[in-house]
Amino acid sequence: MALTSKISLYNSQWPFQFSAEAERIAECFNSELSRIHHVGSTAVPDLAAKPEIDLLVEVSEHQNEAIRDAAMRDLGYIRGSNLSEGHHFFRRDVGGIRTHKVHICVIGHWQIERMIRFRDLLRADPVIRQQYQDLKLRLEANNREGIGEYLAQKAPFIDALMGIQDLNPATTPSG
Incomplete structure (x- = not known):
């Protein structure tokens, strides 16, 4: 079973695509x-990634969700299941291909710091970035069950890195 899109080499247009979509939403x-x-991986120069732009939106609170959901729907987004309490998720596909994912979290939600810290670690450490890329490419090549399998098999690598970072705050890269 295919992933939501195929992993490709880093594209220098991804930051521009992020900026355009951030302005749009x-x-x-x-x-x-x-x-x-x-x-996400498209935010890390020199890292191969599924060409799906991940946006993390920090909000003061989740208010007027029905109005927000309708506005996102008008922009081509589909609301997915909440990924955790206070962590809303939207996805956008164009022509059957996933192009964007939007994570919406209330300021202070634990996932905000985790996603930014992981991104910054990959940006700062070429060895870890290469290990992560190798893992992703291997998981894609051996994938049989789709995106759920892929995400589940990436999780131990990310959790291990974040656990090490949690134990040693001095090594946490600044954003």
Whole structure:
């Protein structure tokens, strides 16, 4: 079973695609918007990735969800299941291909710090970046069950890195 899209070499256009999409979706959040971050593999130069732009939206609170969901729907997004309490998820596909994922978390949600810290670690450490890329390519090549299998098999690598970082705050890269 295929992943949501095929892993490809780093594309220097990804940061520009993030900026354009961040500007496009910002109006969906009105006064609750705090910041929009580029996270995920497309936010890491020199890292192969599924060409799906991950946006992490920090909001002061989840307010007017029905209005926000309708505005996101008007932009081509489908709301997925909440990934955890206070962590809402949207996806956008164009022509049957996943192009964007939006994570919406209330300021202070534990996933915000984790996603940014992981991104910054990959940006800062070429050895870890290469190990992660090798893992992703191997998982894609051996994937039989789709995106759920792929994500589940990546999780131990990420959890181990984040656990090491949690134990040694001095090694946490600054953003």
